[in-house]
Amino acid sequence: MGNKIKRLSAVLCAAILCVQAVLISNGNLLFCSADNATVTEWPLYSGDMPFSKSGSGGLVQEIKNANINIPDYLELEDLSLEVIFDIKDDNALNSLRSGRVQLTQDKMDNAVLTWSLVGKELNKGDNTLDLKLSDANYECVNSERGFTVRKPINYFRIFSTVNAQDGSAVLKSVKLKDSRTLGLEFGNEKTADTYLQLSKTLSEIPQTIEVSIKSSVKITHNWLLRAGGDKSNVIGGISKDDITVGTTSESDTPGAGKEYIEFKSNDNTLTAYNNNLNISTGDYGADRLAIAFWMYSETDGKLFEGGQIRLSNKASGEDDKPNLSYSANAVNVQAGWNYIELPLSKFTESGGFNLADGINSFRIHGCKNTSNIRTQRICEIKLVVLSDTERLLRAGNSKIDLIGGLKANDMSYGITSAADAPGAGLRYTEFTSNNKTVTTFVNDLGINVSEYALTELSVAFWAYSENDGKLF
Numbered sequence: 001m002g003n004k005i006k007r008l009s010a011v012l013c014a015a016i017l018c019v020q021a022v023l024i025s026n027g028n029l030l031f032c033s034a035d036n037a038t039v040t041e042w043p044l045y046s047g048d049m050p051f052s053k054s055g056s057g058g059l060v061q062e063i064k065n066a067n068i069n070i071p072d073y074l075e076l077e078d079l080s081l082e083v084i085f086d087i088k089d090d091n092a093l094n095s096l097r098s099g100r101v102q103l104t105q106d107k108m109d110n111a112v113l114t115w116s117l118v119g120k121e122l123n124k125g126d127n128t129l130d131l132k133l134s135d136a137n138y139e140c141v142n143s144e145r146g147f148t149v150r151k152p153i154n155y156f157r158i159f160s161t162v163n164a165q166d167g168s169a170v171l172k173s174v175k176l177k178d179s180r181t182l183g184l185e186f187g188n189e190k191t192a193d194t195y196l197q198l199s200k201t202l203s204e205i206p207q208t209i210e211v212s213i214k215s216s217v218k219i220t221h222n223w224l225l226r227a228g229g230d231k232s233n234v235i236g237g238i239s240k241d242d243i244t245v246g247t248t249s250e251s252d253t254p255g256a257g258k259e260y261i262e263f264k265s266n267d268n269t270l271t272a273y274n275n276n277l278n279i280s281t282g283d284y285g286a287d288r289l290a291i292a293f294w295m296y297s298e299t300d301g302k303l304f305e306g307g308q309i310r311l312s313n314k315a316s317g318e319d320d321k322p323n324l325s326y327s328a329n330a331v332n333v334q335a336g337w338n339y340i341e342l343p344l345s346k347f348t349e350s351g352g353f354n355l356a357d358g359i360n361s362f363r364i365h366g367c368k369n370t371s372n373i374r375t376q377r378i379c380e381i382k383l384v385v386l387s388d389t390e391r392l393l394r395a396g397n398s399k400i401d402l403i404g405g406l407k408a409n410d411m412s413y414g415i416t417s418a419a420d421a422p423g424a425g426l427r428y429t430e431f432t433s434n435n436k437t438v439t440t441f442v443n444d445l446g447i448n449v450s451e452y453a454l455t456e457l458s459v460a461f462w463a464y465s466e467n468d469g470k471l472f
Contacts, residue, residue, distance in 0.1 A: 002234055002387060003246075004112050006166075010311065017315060019182050021398070026342075027142070031454060034174065037221050038452050039071070039178075040177060040178040040195075041176070042068045042069075042070070042175060042176040042177075042358070043173070043174070043175040044068060044153075044174040044175060044176070045063045045066075045156075045158050045171065045174045046052075046169075046173050046174075046233040047172070048171070049061060049170065049171045050091075050167040050169070050170050050171075051085075051158075051164075051166070051167065051168065051169040051170065051171065052166060052403060053164070053165070053166045053181070053225050054159055054160070055446060056161040056165065056276050057162075057163040057164075058095050058099070058159060058160035058161040058162050058164060059092060059095055059096060059158075059159065059168065059169055059423070060157065060158070060159035060160075061097070061158055061159075061166050061169075061449055062155070062156060062157040062158075062159075063126045063155065063156040063157075063174060064154065064155055064466055065154055066155070067152050067154060067155060068149075068154070068176060070149040070176070070425075072150075074149065074178060075149065076133045076134060076147075076148075076149050077132075077133070077134040077151065078178060078179060078180050079132075079133045079176055079177065079178065079179055080131060080132045080133065080176070080177050080179035081101070081103060081115075081129075081130075081131045081132075081133065081156075081174070081175075081176055082128065082129065082130050082131075082173070082174070082175050082176075082177055083101060083128070083129040083131070083158060083171075083173070083174050084126065084127070084128050084129075084169040084172045084173040084174075085126075085127055085158070085169055085170060085171045085172055086124065086125060086127070086169065086172060086335065087123070087124050087125065087127060087149075087163075087168070087256070087315055088124070088168045088169060088170070089168050089321075090124070090229075091164045091165060091168060092164045092165070092168035093122060093123070093124055093161060094164075094171045094232075095123055095156075095160040095163065095164035095168075096117055096160050096164075096169060097117060097118065097120070097122055097227065097230075098117065098118055098126050098160055098161070098162050099117045099158065099159055099160030099161075099162075100114055100115065100116055100117060100133060100153070100158070100159060100160070101114070101115045101117065101129065101156075101157070101158045102114050102115075102155075102156070102157045102158075103133075103136070103153065103155070103156055104147060104153070104154075104155050105147065105148075105152065105153060105154055105155070106154050106155055107150050109390045110242075111138070111139060111146045111147035112138075113136035113137075114131060114134060114137045114138075114146055114149070115129075115131045115135070115136050115137070116137070116276055116278065117160075118274070118275070118276040118356045119223070119224055119277040119278070120275060121223065121224040121227070121380075122227070123259075126172070126173075130177075130245030133149075144222050152335050153346070154276075156174055156292065157341045158171065160385070162250045165169075165403065178270040179266075181270060183315045183356065184363075188298050194231045195205065196425055197393060202307045202313045202418065204424070210222075210396055218412075221284075221384070222292075222384040222385065223277070223290040223359075223361035223382060224380060224381075224382055224415055225274060225277065225291065225311075225381045225382055226274045226362055226364075227259065227260035227261065227380050228258055228260045228261065228262065228378070228379040228380040228382065229245040229246075229247075229259035229261065230261070230272075230274070231236055231245065231261065232272075232274075233272055233274065233275075234270075234271070235271050235272070235273075235370050236269035236270050236272070236366065236367075236368075237267075237268030237269045237270075237328045237368070238263055238265060238268045238269065238270045238271075239273075241267075242263055242264075243262065243263045244262045244373070245260070245261060245262070246259070246261070246377070247259050248260065250418075252337060252418075253294075253336065253337035253415060253417045253418065253424050253425070254294045254301075254337055254339075254379060254418065254424055254425070255418035255424055258294065258379045258380070259379065259380070260294075260296070260311075260377040260378055261377065261378055262375060262376070262377045263375075263376060264373065264374065264375050264411055265304070265367070265369045265373070265376070265380050266369070266373050267367045267368060267369070267370045268365055268368060268371065269306075269307065269367060269368040270304075270307070270366075270367045270368065271307075271362070271363070271364060271365055271367070272360065272364045272368055273361060273363040273364070274362045274363075275360060275361050276360065277359055277360050277361060277362060278358065278360060278385065279360070280358045281358075281359070282432065283385075284385055285349070285355065286324075286343075286344035286355055287343075287344075287345045287409075287438045288385055288386050289343070289344040289380070289383060289384070289385060289386065290341045290342055290343045290344075290384055290386055291311075291326075291341070291342045291344070291381060292295065292310060292340065292341045292343060292382050292383075293338070293339075293340055293378060293381040293382065294337055294338070294379040294382075294425075295333060295337070295338050295340055295377065295378050295379070295380075296332070296336065296338070296339075296340055296375075296376060296377035297333045297335060297336070297338065297374060297376055298335065298374035298375040298376070299335050299372060299374045300331075300332075300333065300334050300335050301329035301333060301369075301372040301374070302331060302333065302369075302372070303328045303329070303330075303332075303333055303334060303340065303367075304327075304328035304329060304367035304368060304369060305327045305329055305368065305369045305370055305371065305372065306328065306329060306366065306367065306368050306369075306370070307324050307329075307336070307364070307365055307366040307367030307368055308325040308326060308327055308328060308365045308366065308367070309328060309342065309363075309364060309365070309367075310323045310324065310325045310327045310361075310363040310365050311324045311344075311347070311362055311363075311383075312321060312352065312353070312359070312361040312362075312363065312364070312400070313354070313357040313359055313361070314360065314361065314362050315357050319349055320340075320351065320434070321414075322350070322351035322352050322353035322354070322357075323345060323349075323350055323353055323363075324348065324349055324353055324355075325347060325348050325350065325352060326342050326345035326347045326348070326363070328367050333334070333412065334414070334415070336378040336415070337424035338414065338415065339415065339424070339427075343386070359383070360399040362381065363378075363404070366447050369407070371378070390460075391431070391445070391447045393442060393445065393459065394440070395441050396416075396426055396427035396428045396429060397413040397414075397427035397428065397429055398429070398440075398442075399411075399413070399429075401441050401442065402438075402439070402440050403439050403440065403441075404437035404438050404439030404440070405435075405436030405437045405438075406431055406433065406436045406437065409429050410429040410431060411429050412429075412430045412431075413427070413428070413429055414427070414428055414430060415427050415428070416428065416462075421462070422462045424463060428462075428464070431462075433463065433472065438472075
């Protein structure tokens with residue numbers, strides 16, 4: 001958006017004096033008076049309540065008699081459920097990764113809103129879930145007792161059926177929220193957690209508000225496809241017993257605290273999948289989406305010498321199901337940590353795959369090495385939204401179309417670490433120009449900037465210099 005000025009018109013239904021705050025919600029401006037502030041949260045619980053062991057051996061915690069009454073001006077699609085809990089150990093983490101959250105009028109009610117935790121990004125320590133009520137799986141045995149926000153909401157439950165110990169997780173907070181203030185949408189631009197606050201009291205309501213964006217803000221949406229330390233659903237020649245789980249340290253390029261699986265493929269395939277992802281990418285097409293992850297390789301080579309990365313809207317991404325696939329041997333890696341981003345626009349469609357049908361399954365399919373046998377590590381794998389305000393002109397480690405005095409063999413290639421000023425994960429080309437020229441080009445970019453003025457555009461990049469001086 002650059003410094004582009006947007007005008008936001010407000011349609012006002014009633015006169016409100018002494019306005020002190022303005023909230024933007026779903027493209028509308030909501031004016032709130034300090035003397036009559038609108039309630040936007042309804043707590044069900046706050047404290048530290050350890051999970052108990054359920055009858056099935058898993059974990060469970062519930063809240064009864066919450067007696068939450070939602071105002072008449074809010075509908076089910078306007079609300080979200082925030083759940084905060086602390087996971088103490090790996091057993092509790094693996095247990096809750098297959099768990100569920102439920103909300104209903106009463107414990108024995110026939111109408112239940114249910115969210116699966118499969119595919120949610122959970123880690124040891126504090127976790128926060130923000131679950132839209134409209135995204136819940138609706139279970140209703142008796143249609144005469146359907147779930148409605150017009151009746152008090154009394155019962156909440158979070159539970160799992162996979163074995164874990166008493167007290168290995170702690171429930172800290174549960175609340176219902178007015179989710180209309182969580183984001184806004186103007187045209188095709190999406191943001192989150194956005195609001196305007198006025199520092200001075202207004203004597204009257206303005207008809208328009210002018211907003212100038214003075215600094216660039218990168219908003220990222222992502223969905224977890226597979227957690228870094230996940231050893232579930234491993235069905236290839238490499239078994240879960242052949243895989244170890246580790247965590248990155250401060251000295252590792254991705255930074256500290258990222259879980260990973262470690263393995264070595266000696267003509268054995270790594271095949272693993274995650275189902276029930278229930279991902280809807282909304283307005284985002286394949287050109288705006290990518291699969292992203294950190295990967296460590298003991299030597300230079302391919303991501304794998306054979307196999308594919310797959311997405312499917314059918315379980316579990318097998319050959320005869322609709323899927324998107326990307327050949328693992330099309331990805332070059334260097335010795336050490338590599339940040340890999342695979343645009344969905346480069347994937348191959350098969351079996352009638354349609355992104356609009358959603359994504360239900362992620363699969364590492366038949367990936368193996370037969371000659372370059374080495375230790376490899378893979379961190380969490382996500383589906384991410386590519387920035388819509390930046391366009392790539394040239395990759396940092398591109399070796400093609402170098403037509404000056406310096407050629408590819410005169411250069412070395414690397415990736416920034418967490419200690420570097422740009423942060424971790426940027427690929428770069430390193431060279432010394434001793435009266436030799438760097439000349440290169442990139443064609444067929446296909447970039448359309450017709451809606452921007454020349455003064456709103458810039459070319460941006462990071463550069464490292466061994467000493468003070470000119471760029472060249």
